[in-house]
Amino acid sequence: GENVEQHPSTLSVQEGDSAVIKCTYSDSASNYFPWYKQELGKGPQLIIDIRSNVGEKKDQRIAVTLNKTAKHFSLHITETQPEDSAVYFCAASKADDKIIFGKGTRLHILP
Amino acid sequence: KAGVTQTPRYLIKTRGQQVTLSCSPISGHRSVSWYQQTPGQGLQFLFEYFSETQRNKGNFPGRFSGRQFSNSRSEMNVSTLELGDSALYLCASSLTWGGFYEQYFGPGTRLTVT
Numbered sequence A: 001g002e003n004v005e006q007h008p009s010t011l012s013v014q015e016g017d018s019a020v021i022k023c024t025y026s027d028s029a030s031n032y033f034p035w036y037k038q039e040l041g042k043g044p045q046l047i048i049d050i051r052s053n054v055g056e057k058k059d060q061r062i063a064v065t066l067n068k069t070a071k072h073f074s075l076h077i078t079e080t081q082p083e084d085s086a087v088y089f090c091a092a093s094k095a096d097d098k099i100i101f102g103k104g105t106r107l108h109i110l111p
Numbered sequence B: 001k002a003g004v005t006q007t008p009r010y011l012i013k014t015r016g017q018q019v020t021l022s023c024s025p026i027s028g029h030r031s032v033s034w035y036q037q038t039p040g041q042g043l044q045f046l047f048e049y050f051s052e053t054q055r056n057k058g059n060f061p062g063r064f065s066g067r068q069f070s071n072s073r074s075e076m077n078v079s080t081l082e083l084g085d086s087a088l089y090l091c092a093s094s095l096t097w098g099g100f101y102e103q104y105f106g107p108g109t110r111l112t113v114t
Helices: none
Strands: A004-007 A010-014 A019-025 A032-038 A045-051 A056-059 A062-067 A072-077 A086-092 A105-110 B005-007 B010-013 B019-024 B031-038 B042-050 B053-057 B064-068 B074-078 B087-094 B109-113
Touching: A004 A086, A010 A019, A019 A086, A019 A105, A032 A062, A045 A056, A045 A062, A072 A086, B005 B087, B010 B019, B019 B087, B019 B109, B031 B074, B042 B064, B042 B074, B074 B087
Parallel strands: A010 A105, B010 B109
Antiparallel strands: A004 A019, A019 A072, A032 A045, A032 A086, A056 A062, A062 A072, A086 A105, B005 B019, B019 B074, B031 B042, B031 B087, B042 B053, B064 B074, B087 B109
16 A cells, blocks of 8 residues: 655754655556644644646745656755744545545644 | 634543533534654554544554544543543544545644543
């Protein structure tokens, strides 16, 4: 079955700098890659997703890139702000199957 | 539009008891998935329901079961609780089933087993 590895497990960046979180997946048939942000005491919130027919997607300060050949995808957050501090999860799935999540990255934005 | 709601938000049970958790999906969403979240294991998939039928199942023992009603609301049940069942249980709703569609999570039910 699918396996998703996520790195790093913890990331600290200065406010205003960029943050990058990387994930790899094992099933070459996976074609949907969502990213979730989870704040303390809340459920995960979908922040951006990408499907295998595109290589990059942007939404304001957030971007996701996908390399299907290498089976890895990354989340990029630019101009980080204090409210970006949270746990971020990547995930991978394919049609008619369950979504498999990475173990998460705790992002700290330092003042 | 109201989000995914889960009840209760917090629950304390004793080993050996059983528990039922409830999830109401976003209006119009017909698929509900359940996940167990623990610090060590992250988000683990339990099962997914669509049109009152289980469509996908994770690797959990038979003590974990679920069902979905005709109005798309879903319940999950854990029988003979063990200490290791202490976790945050999340449900997520989606327009339809299968992993290719956006899932929206509820706030979770925090279960503590003593």
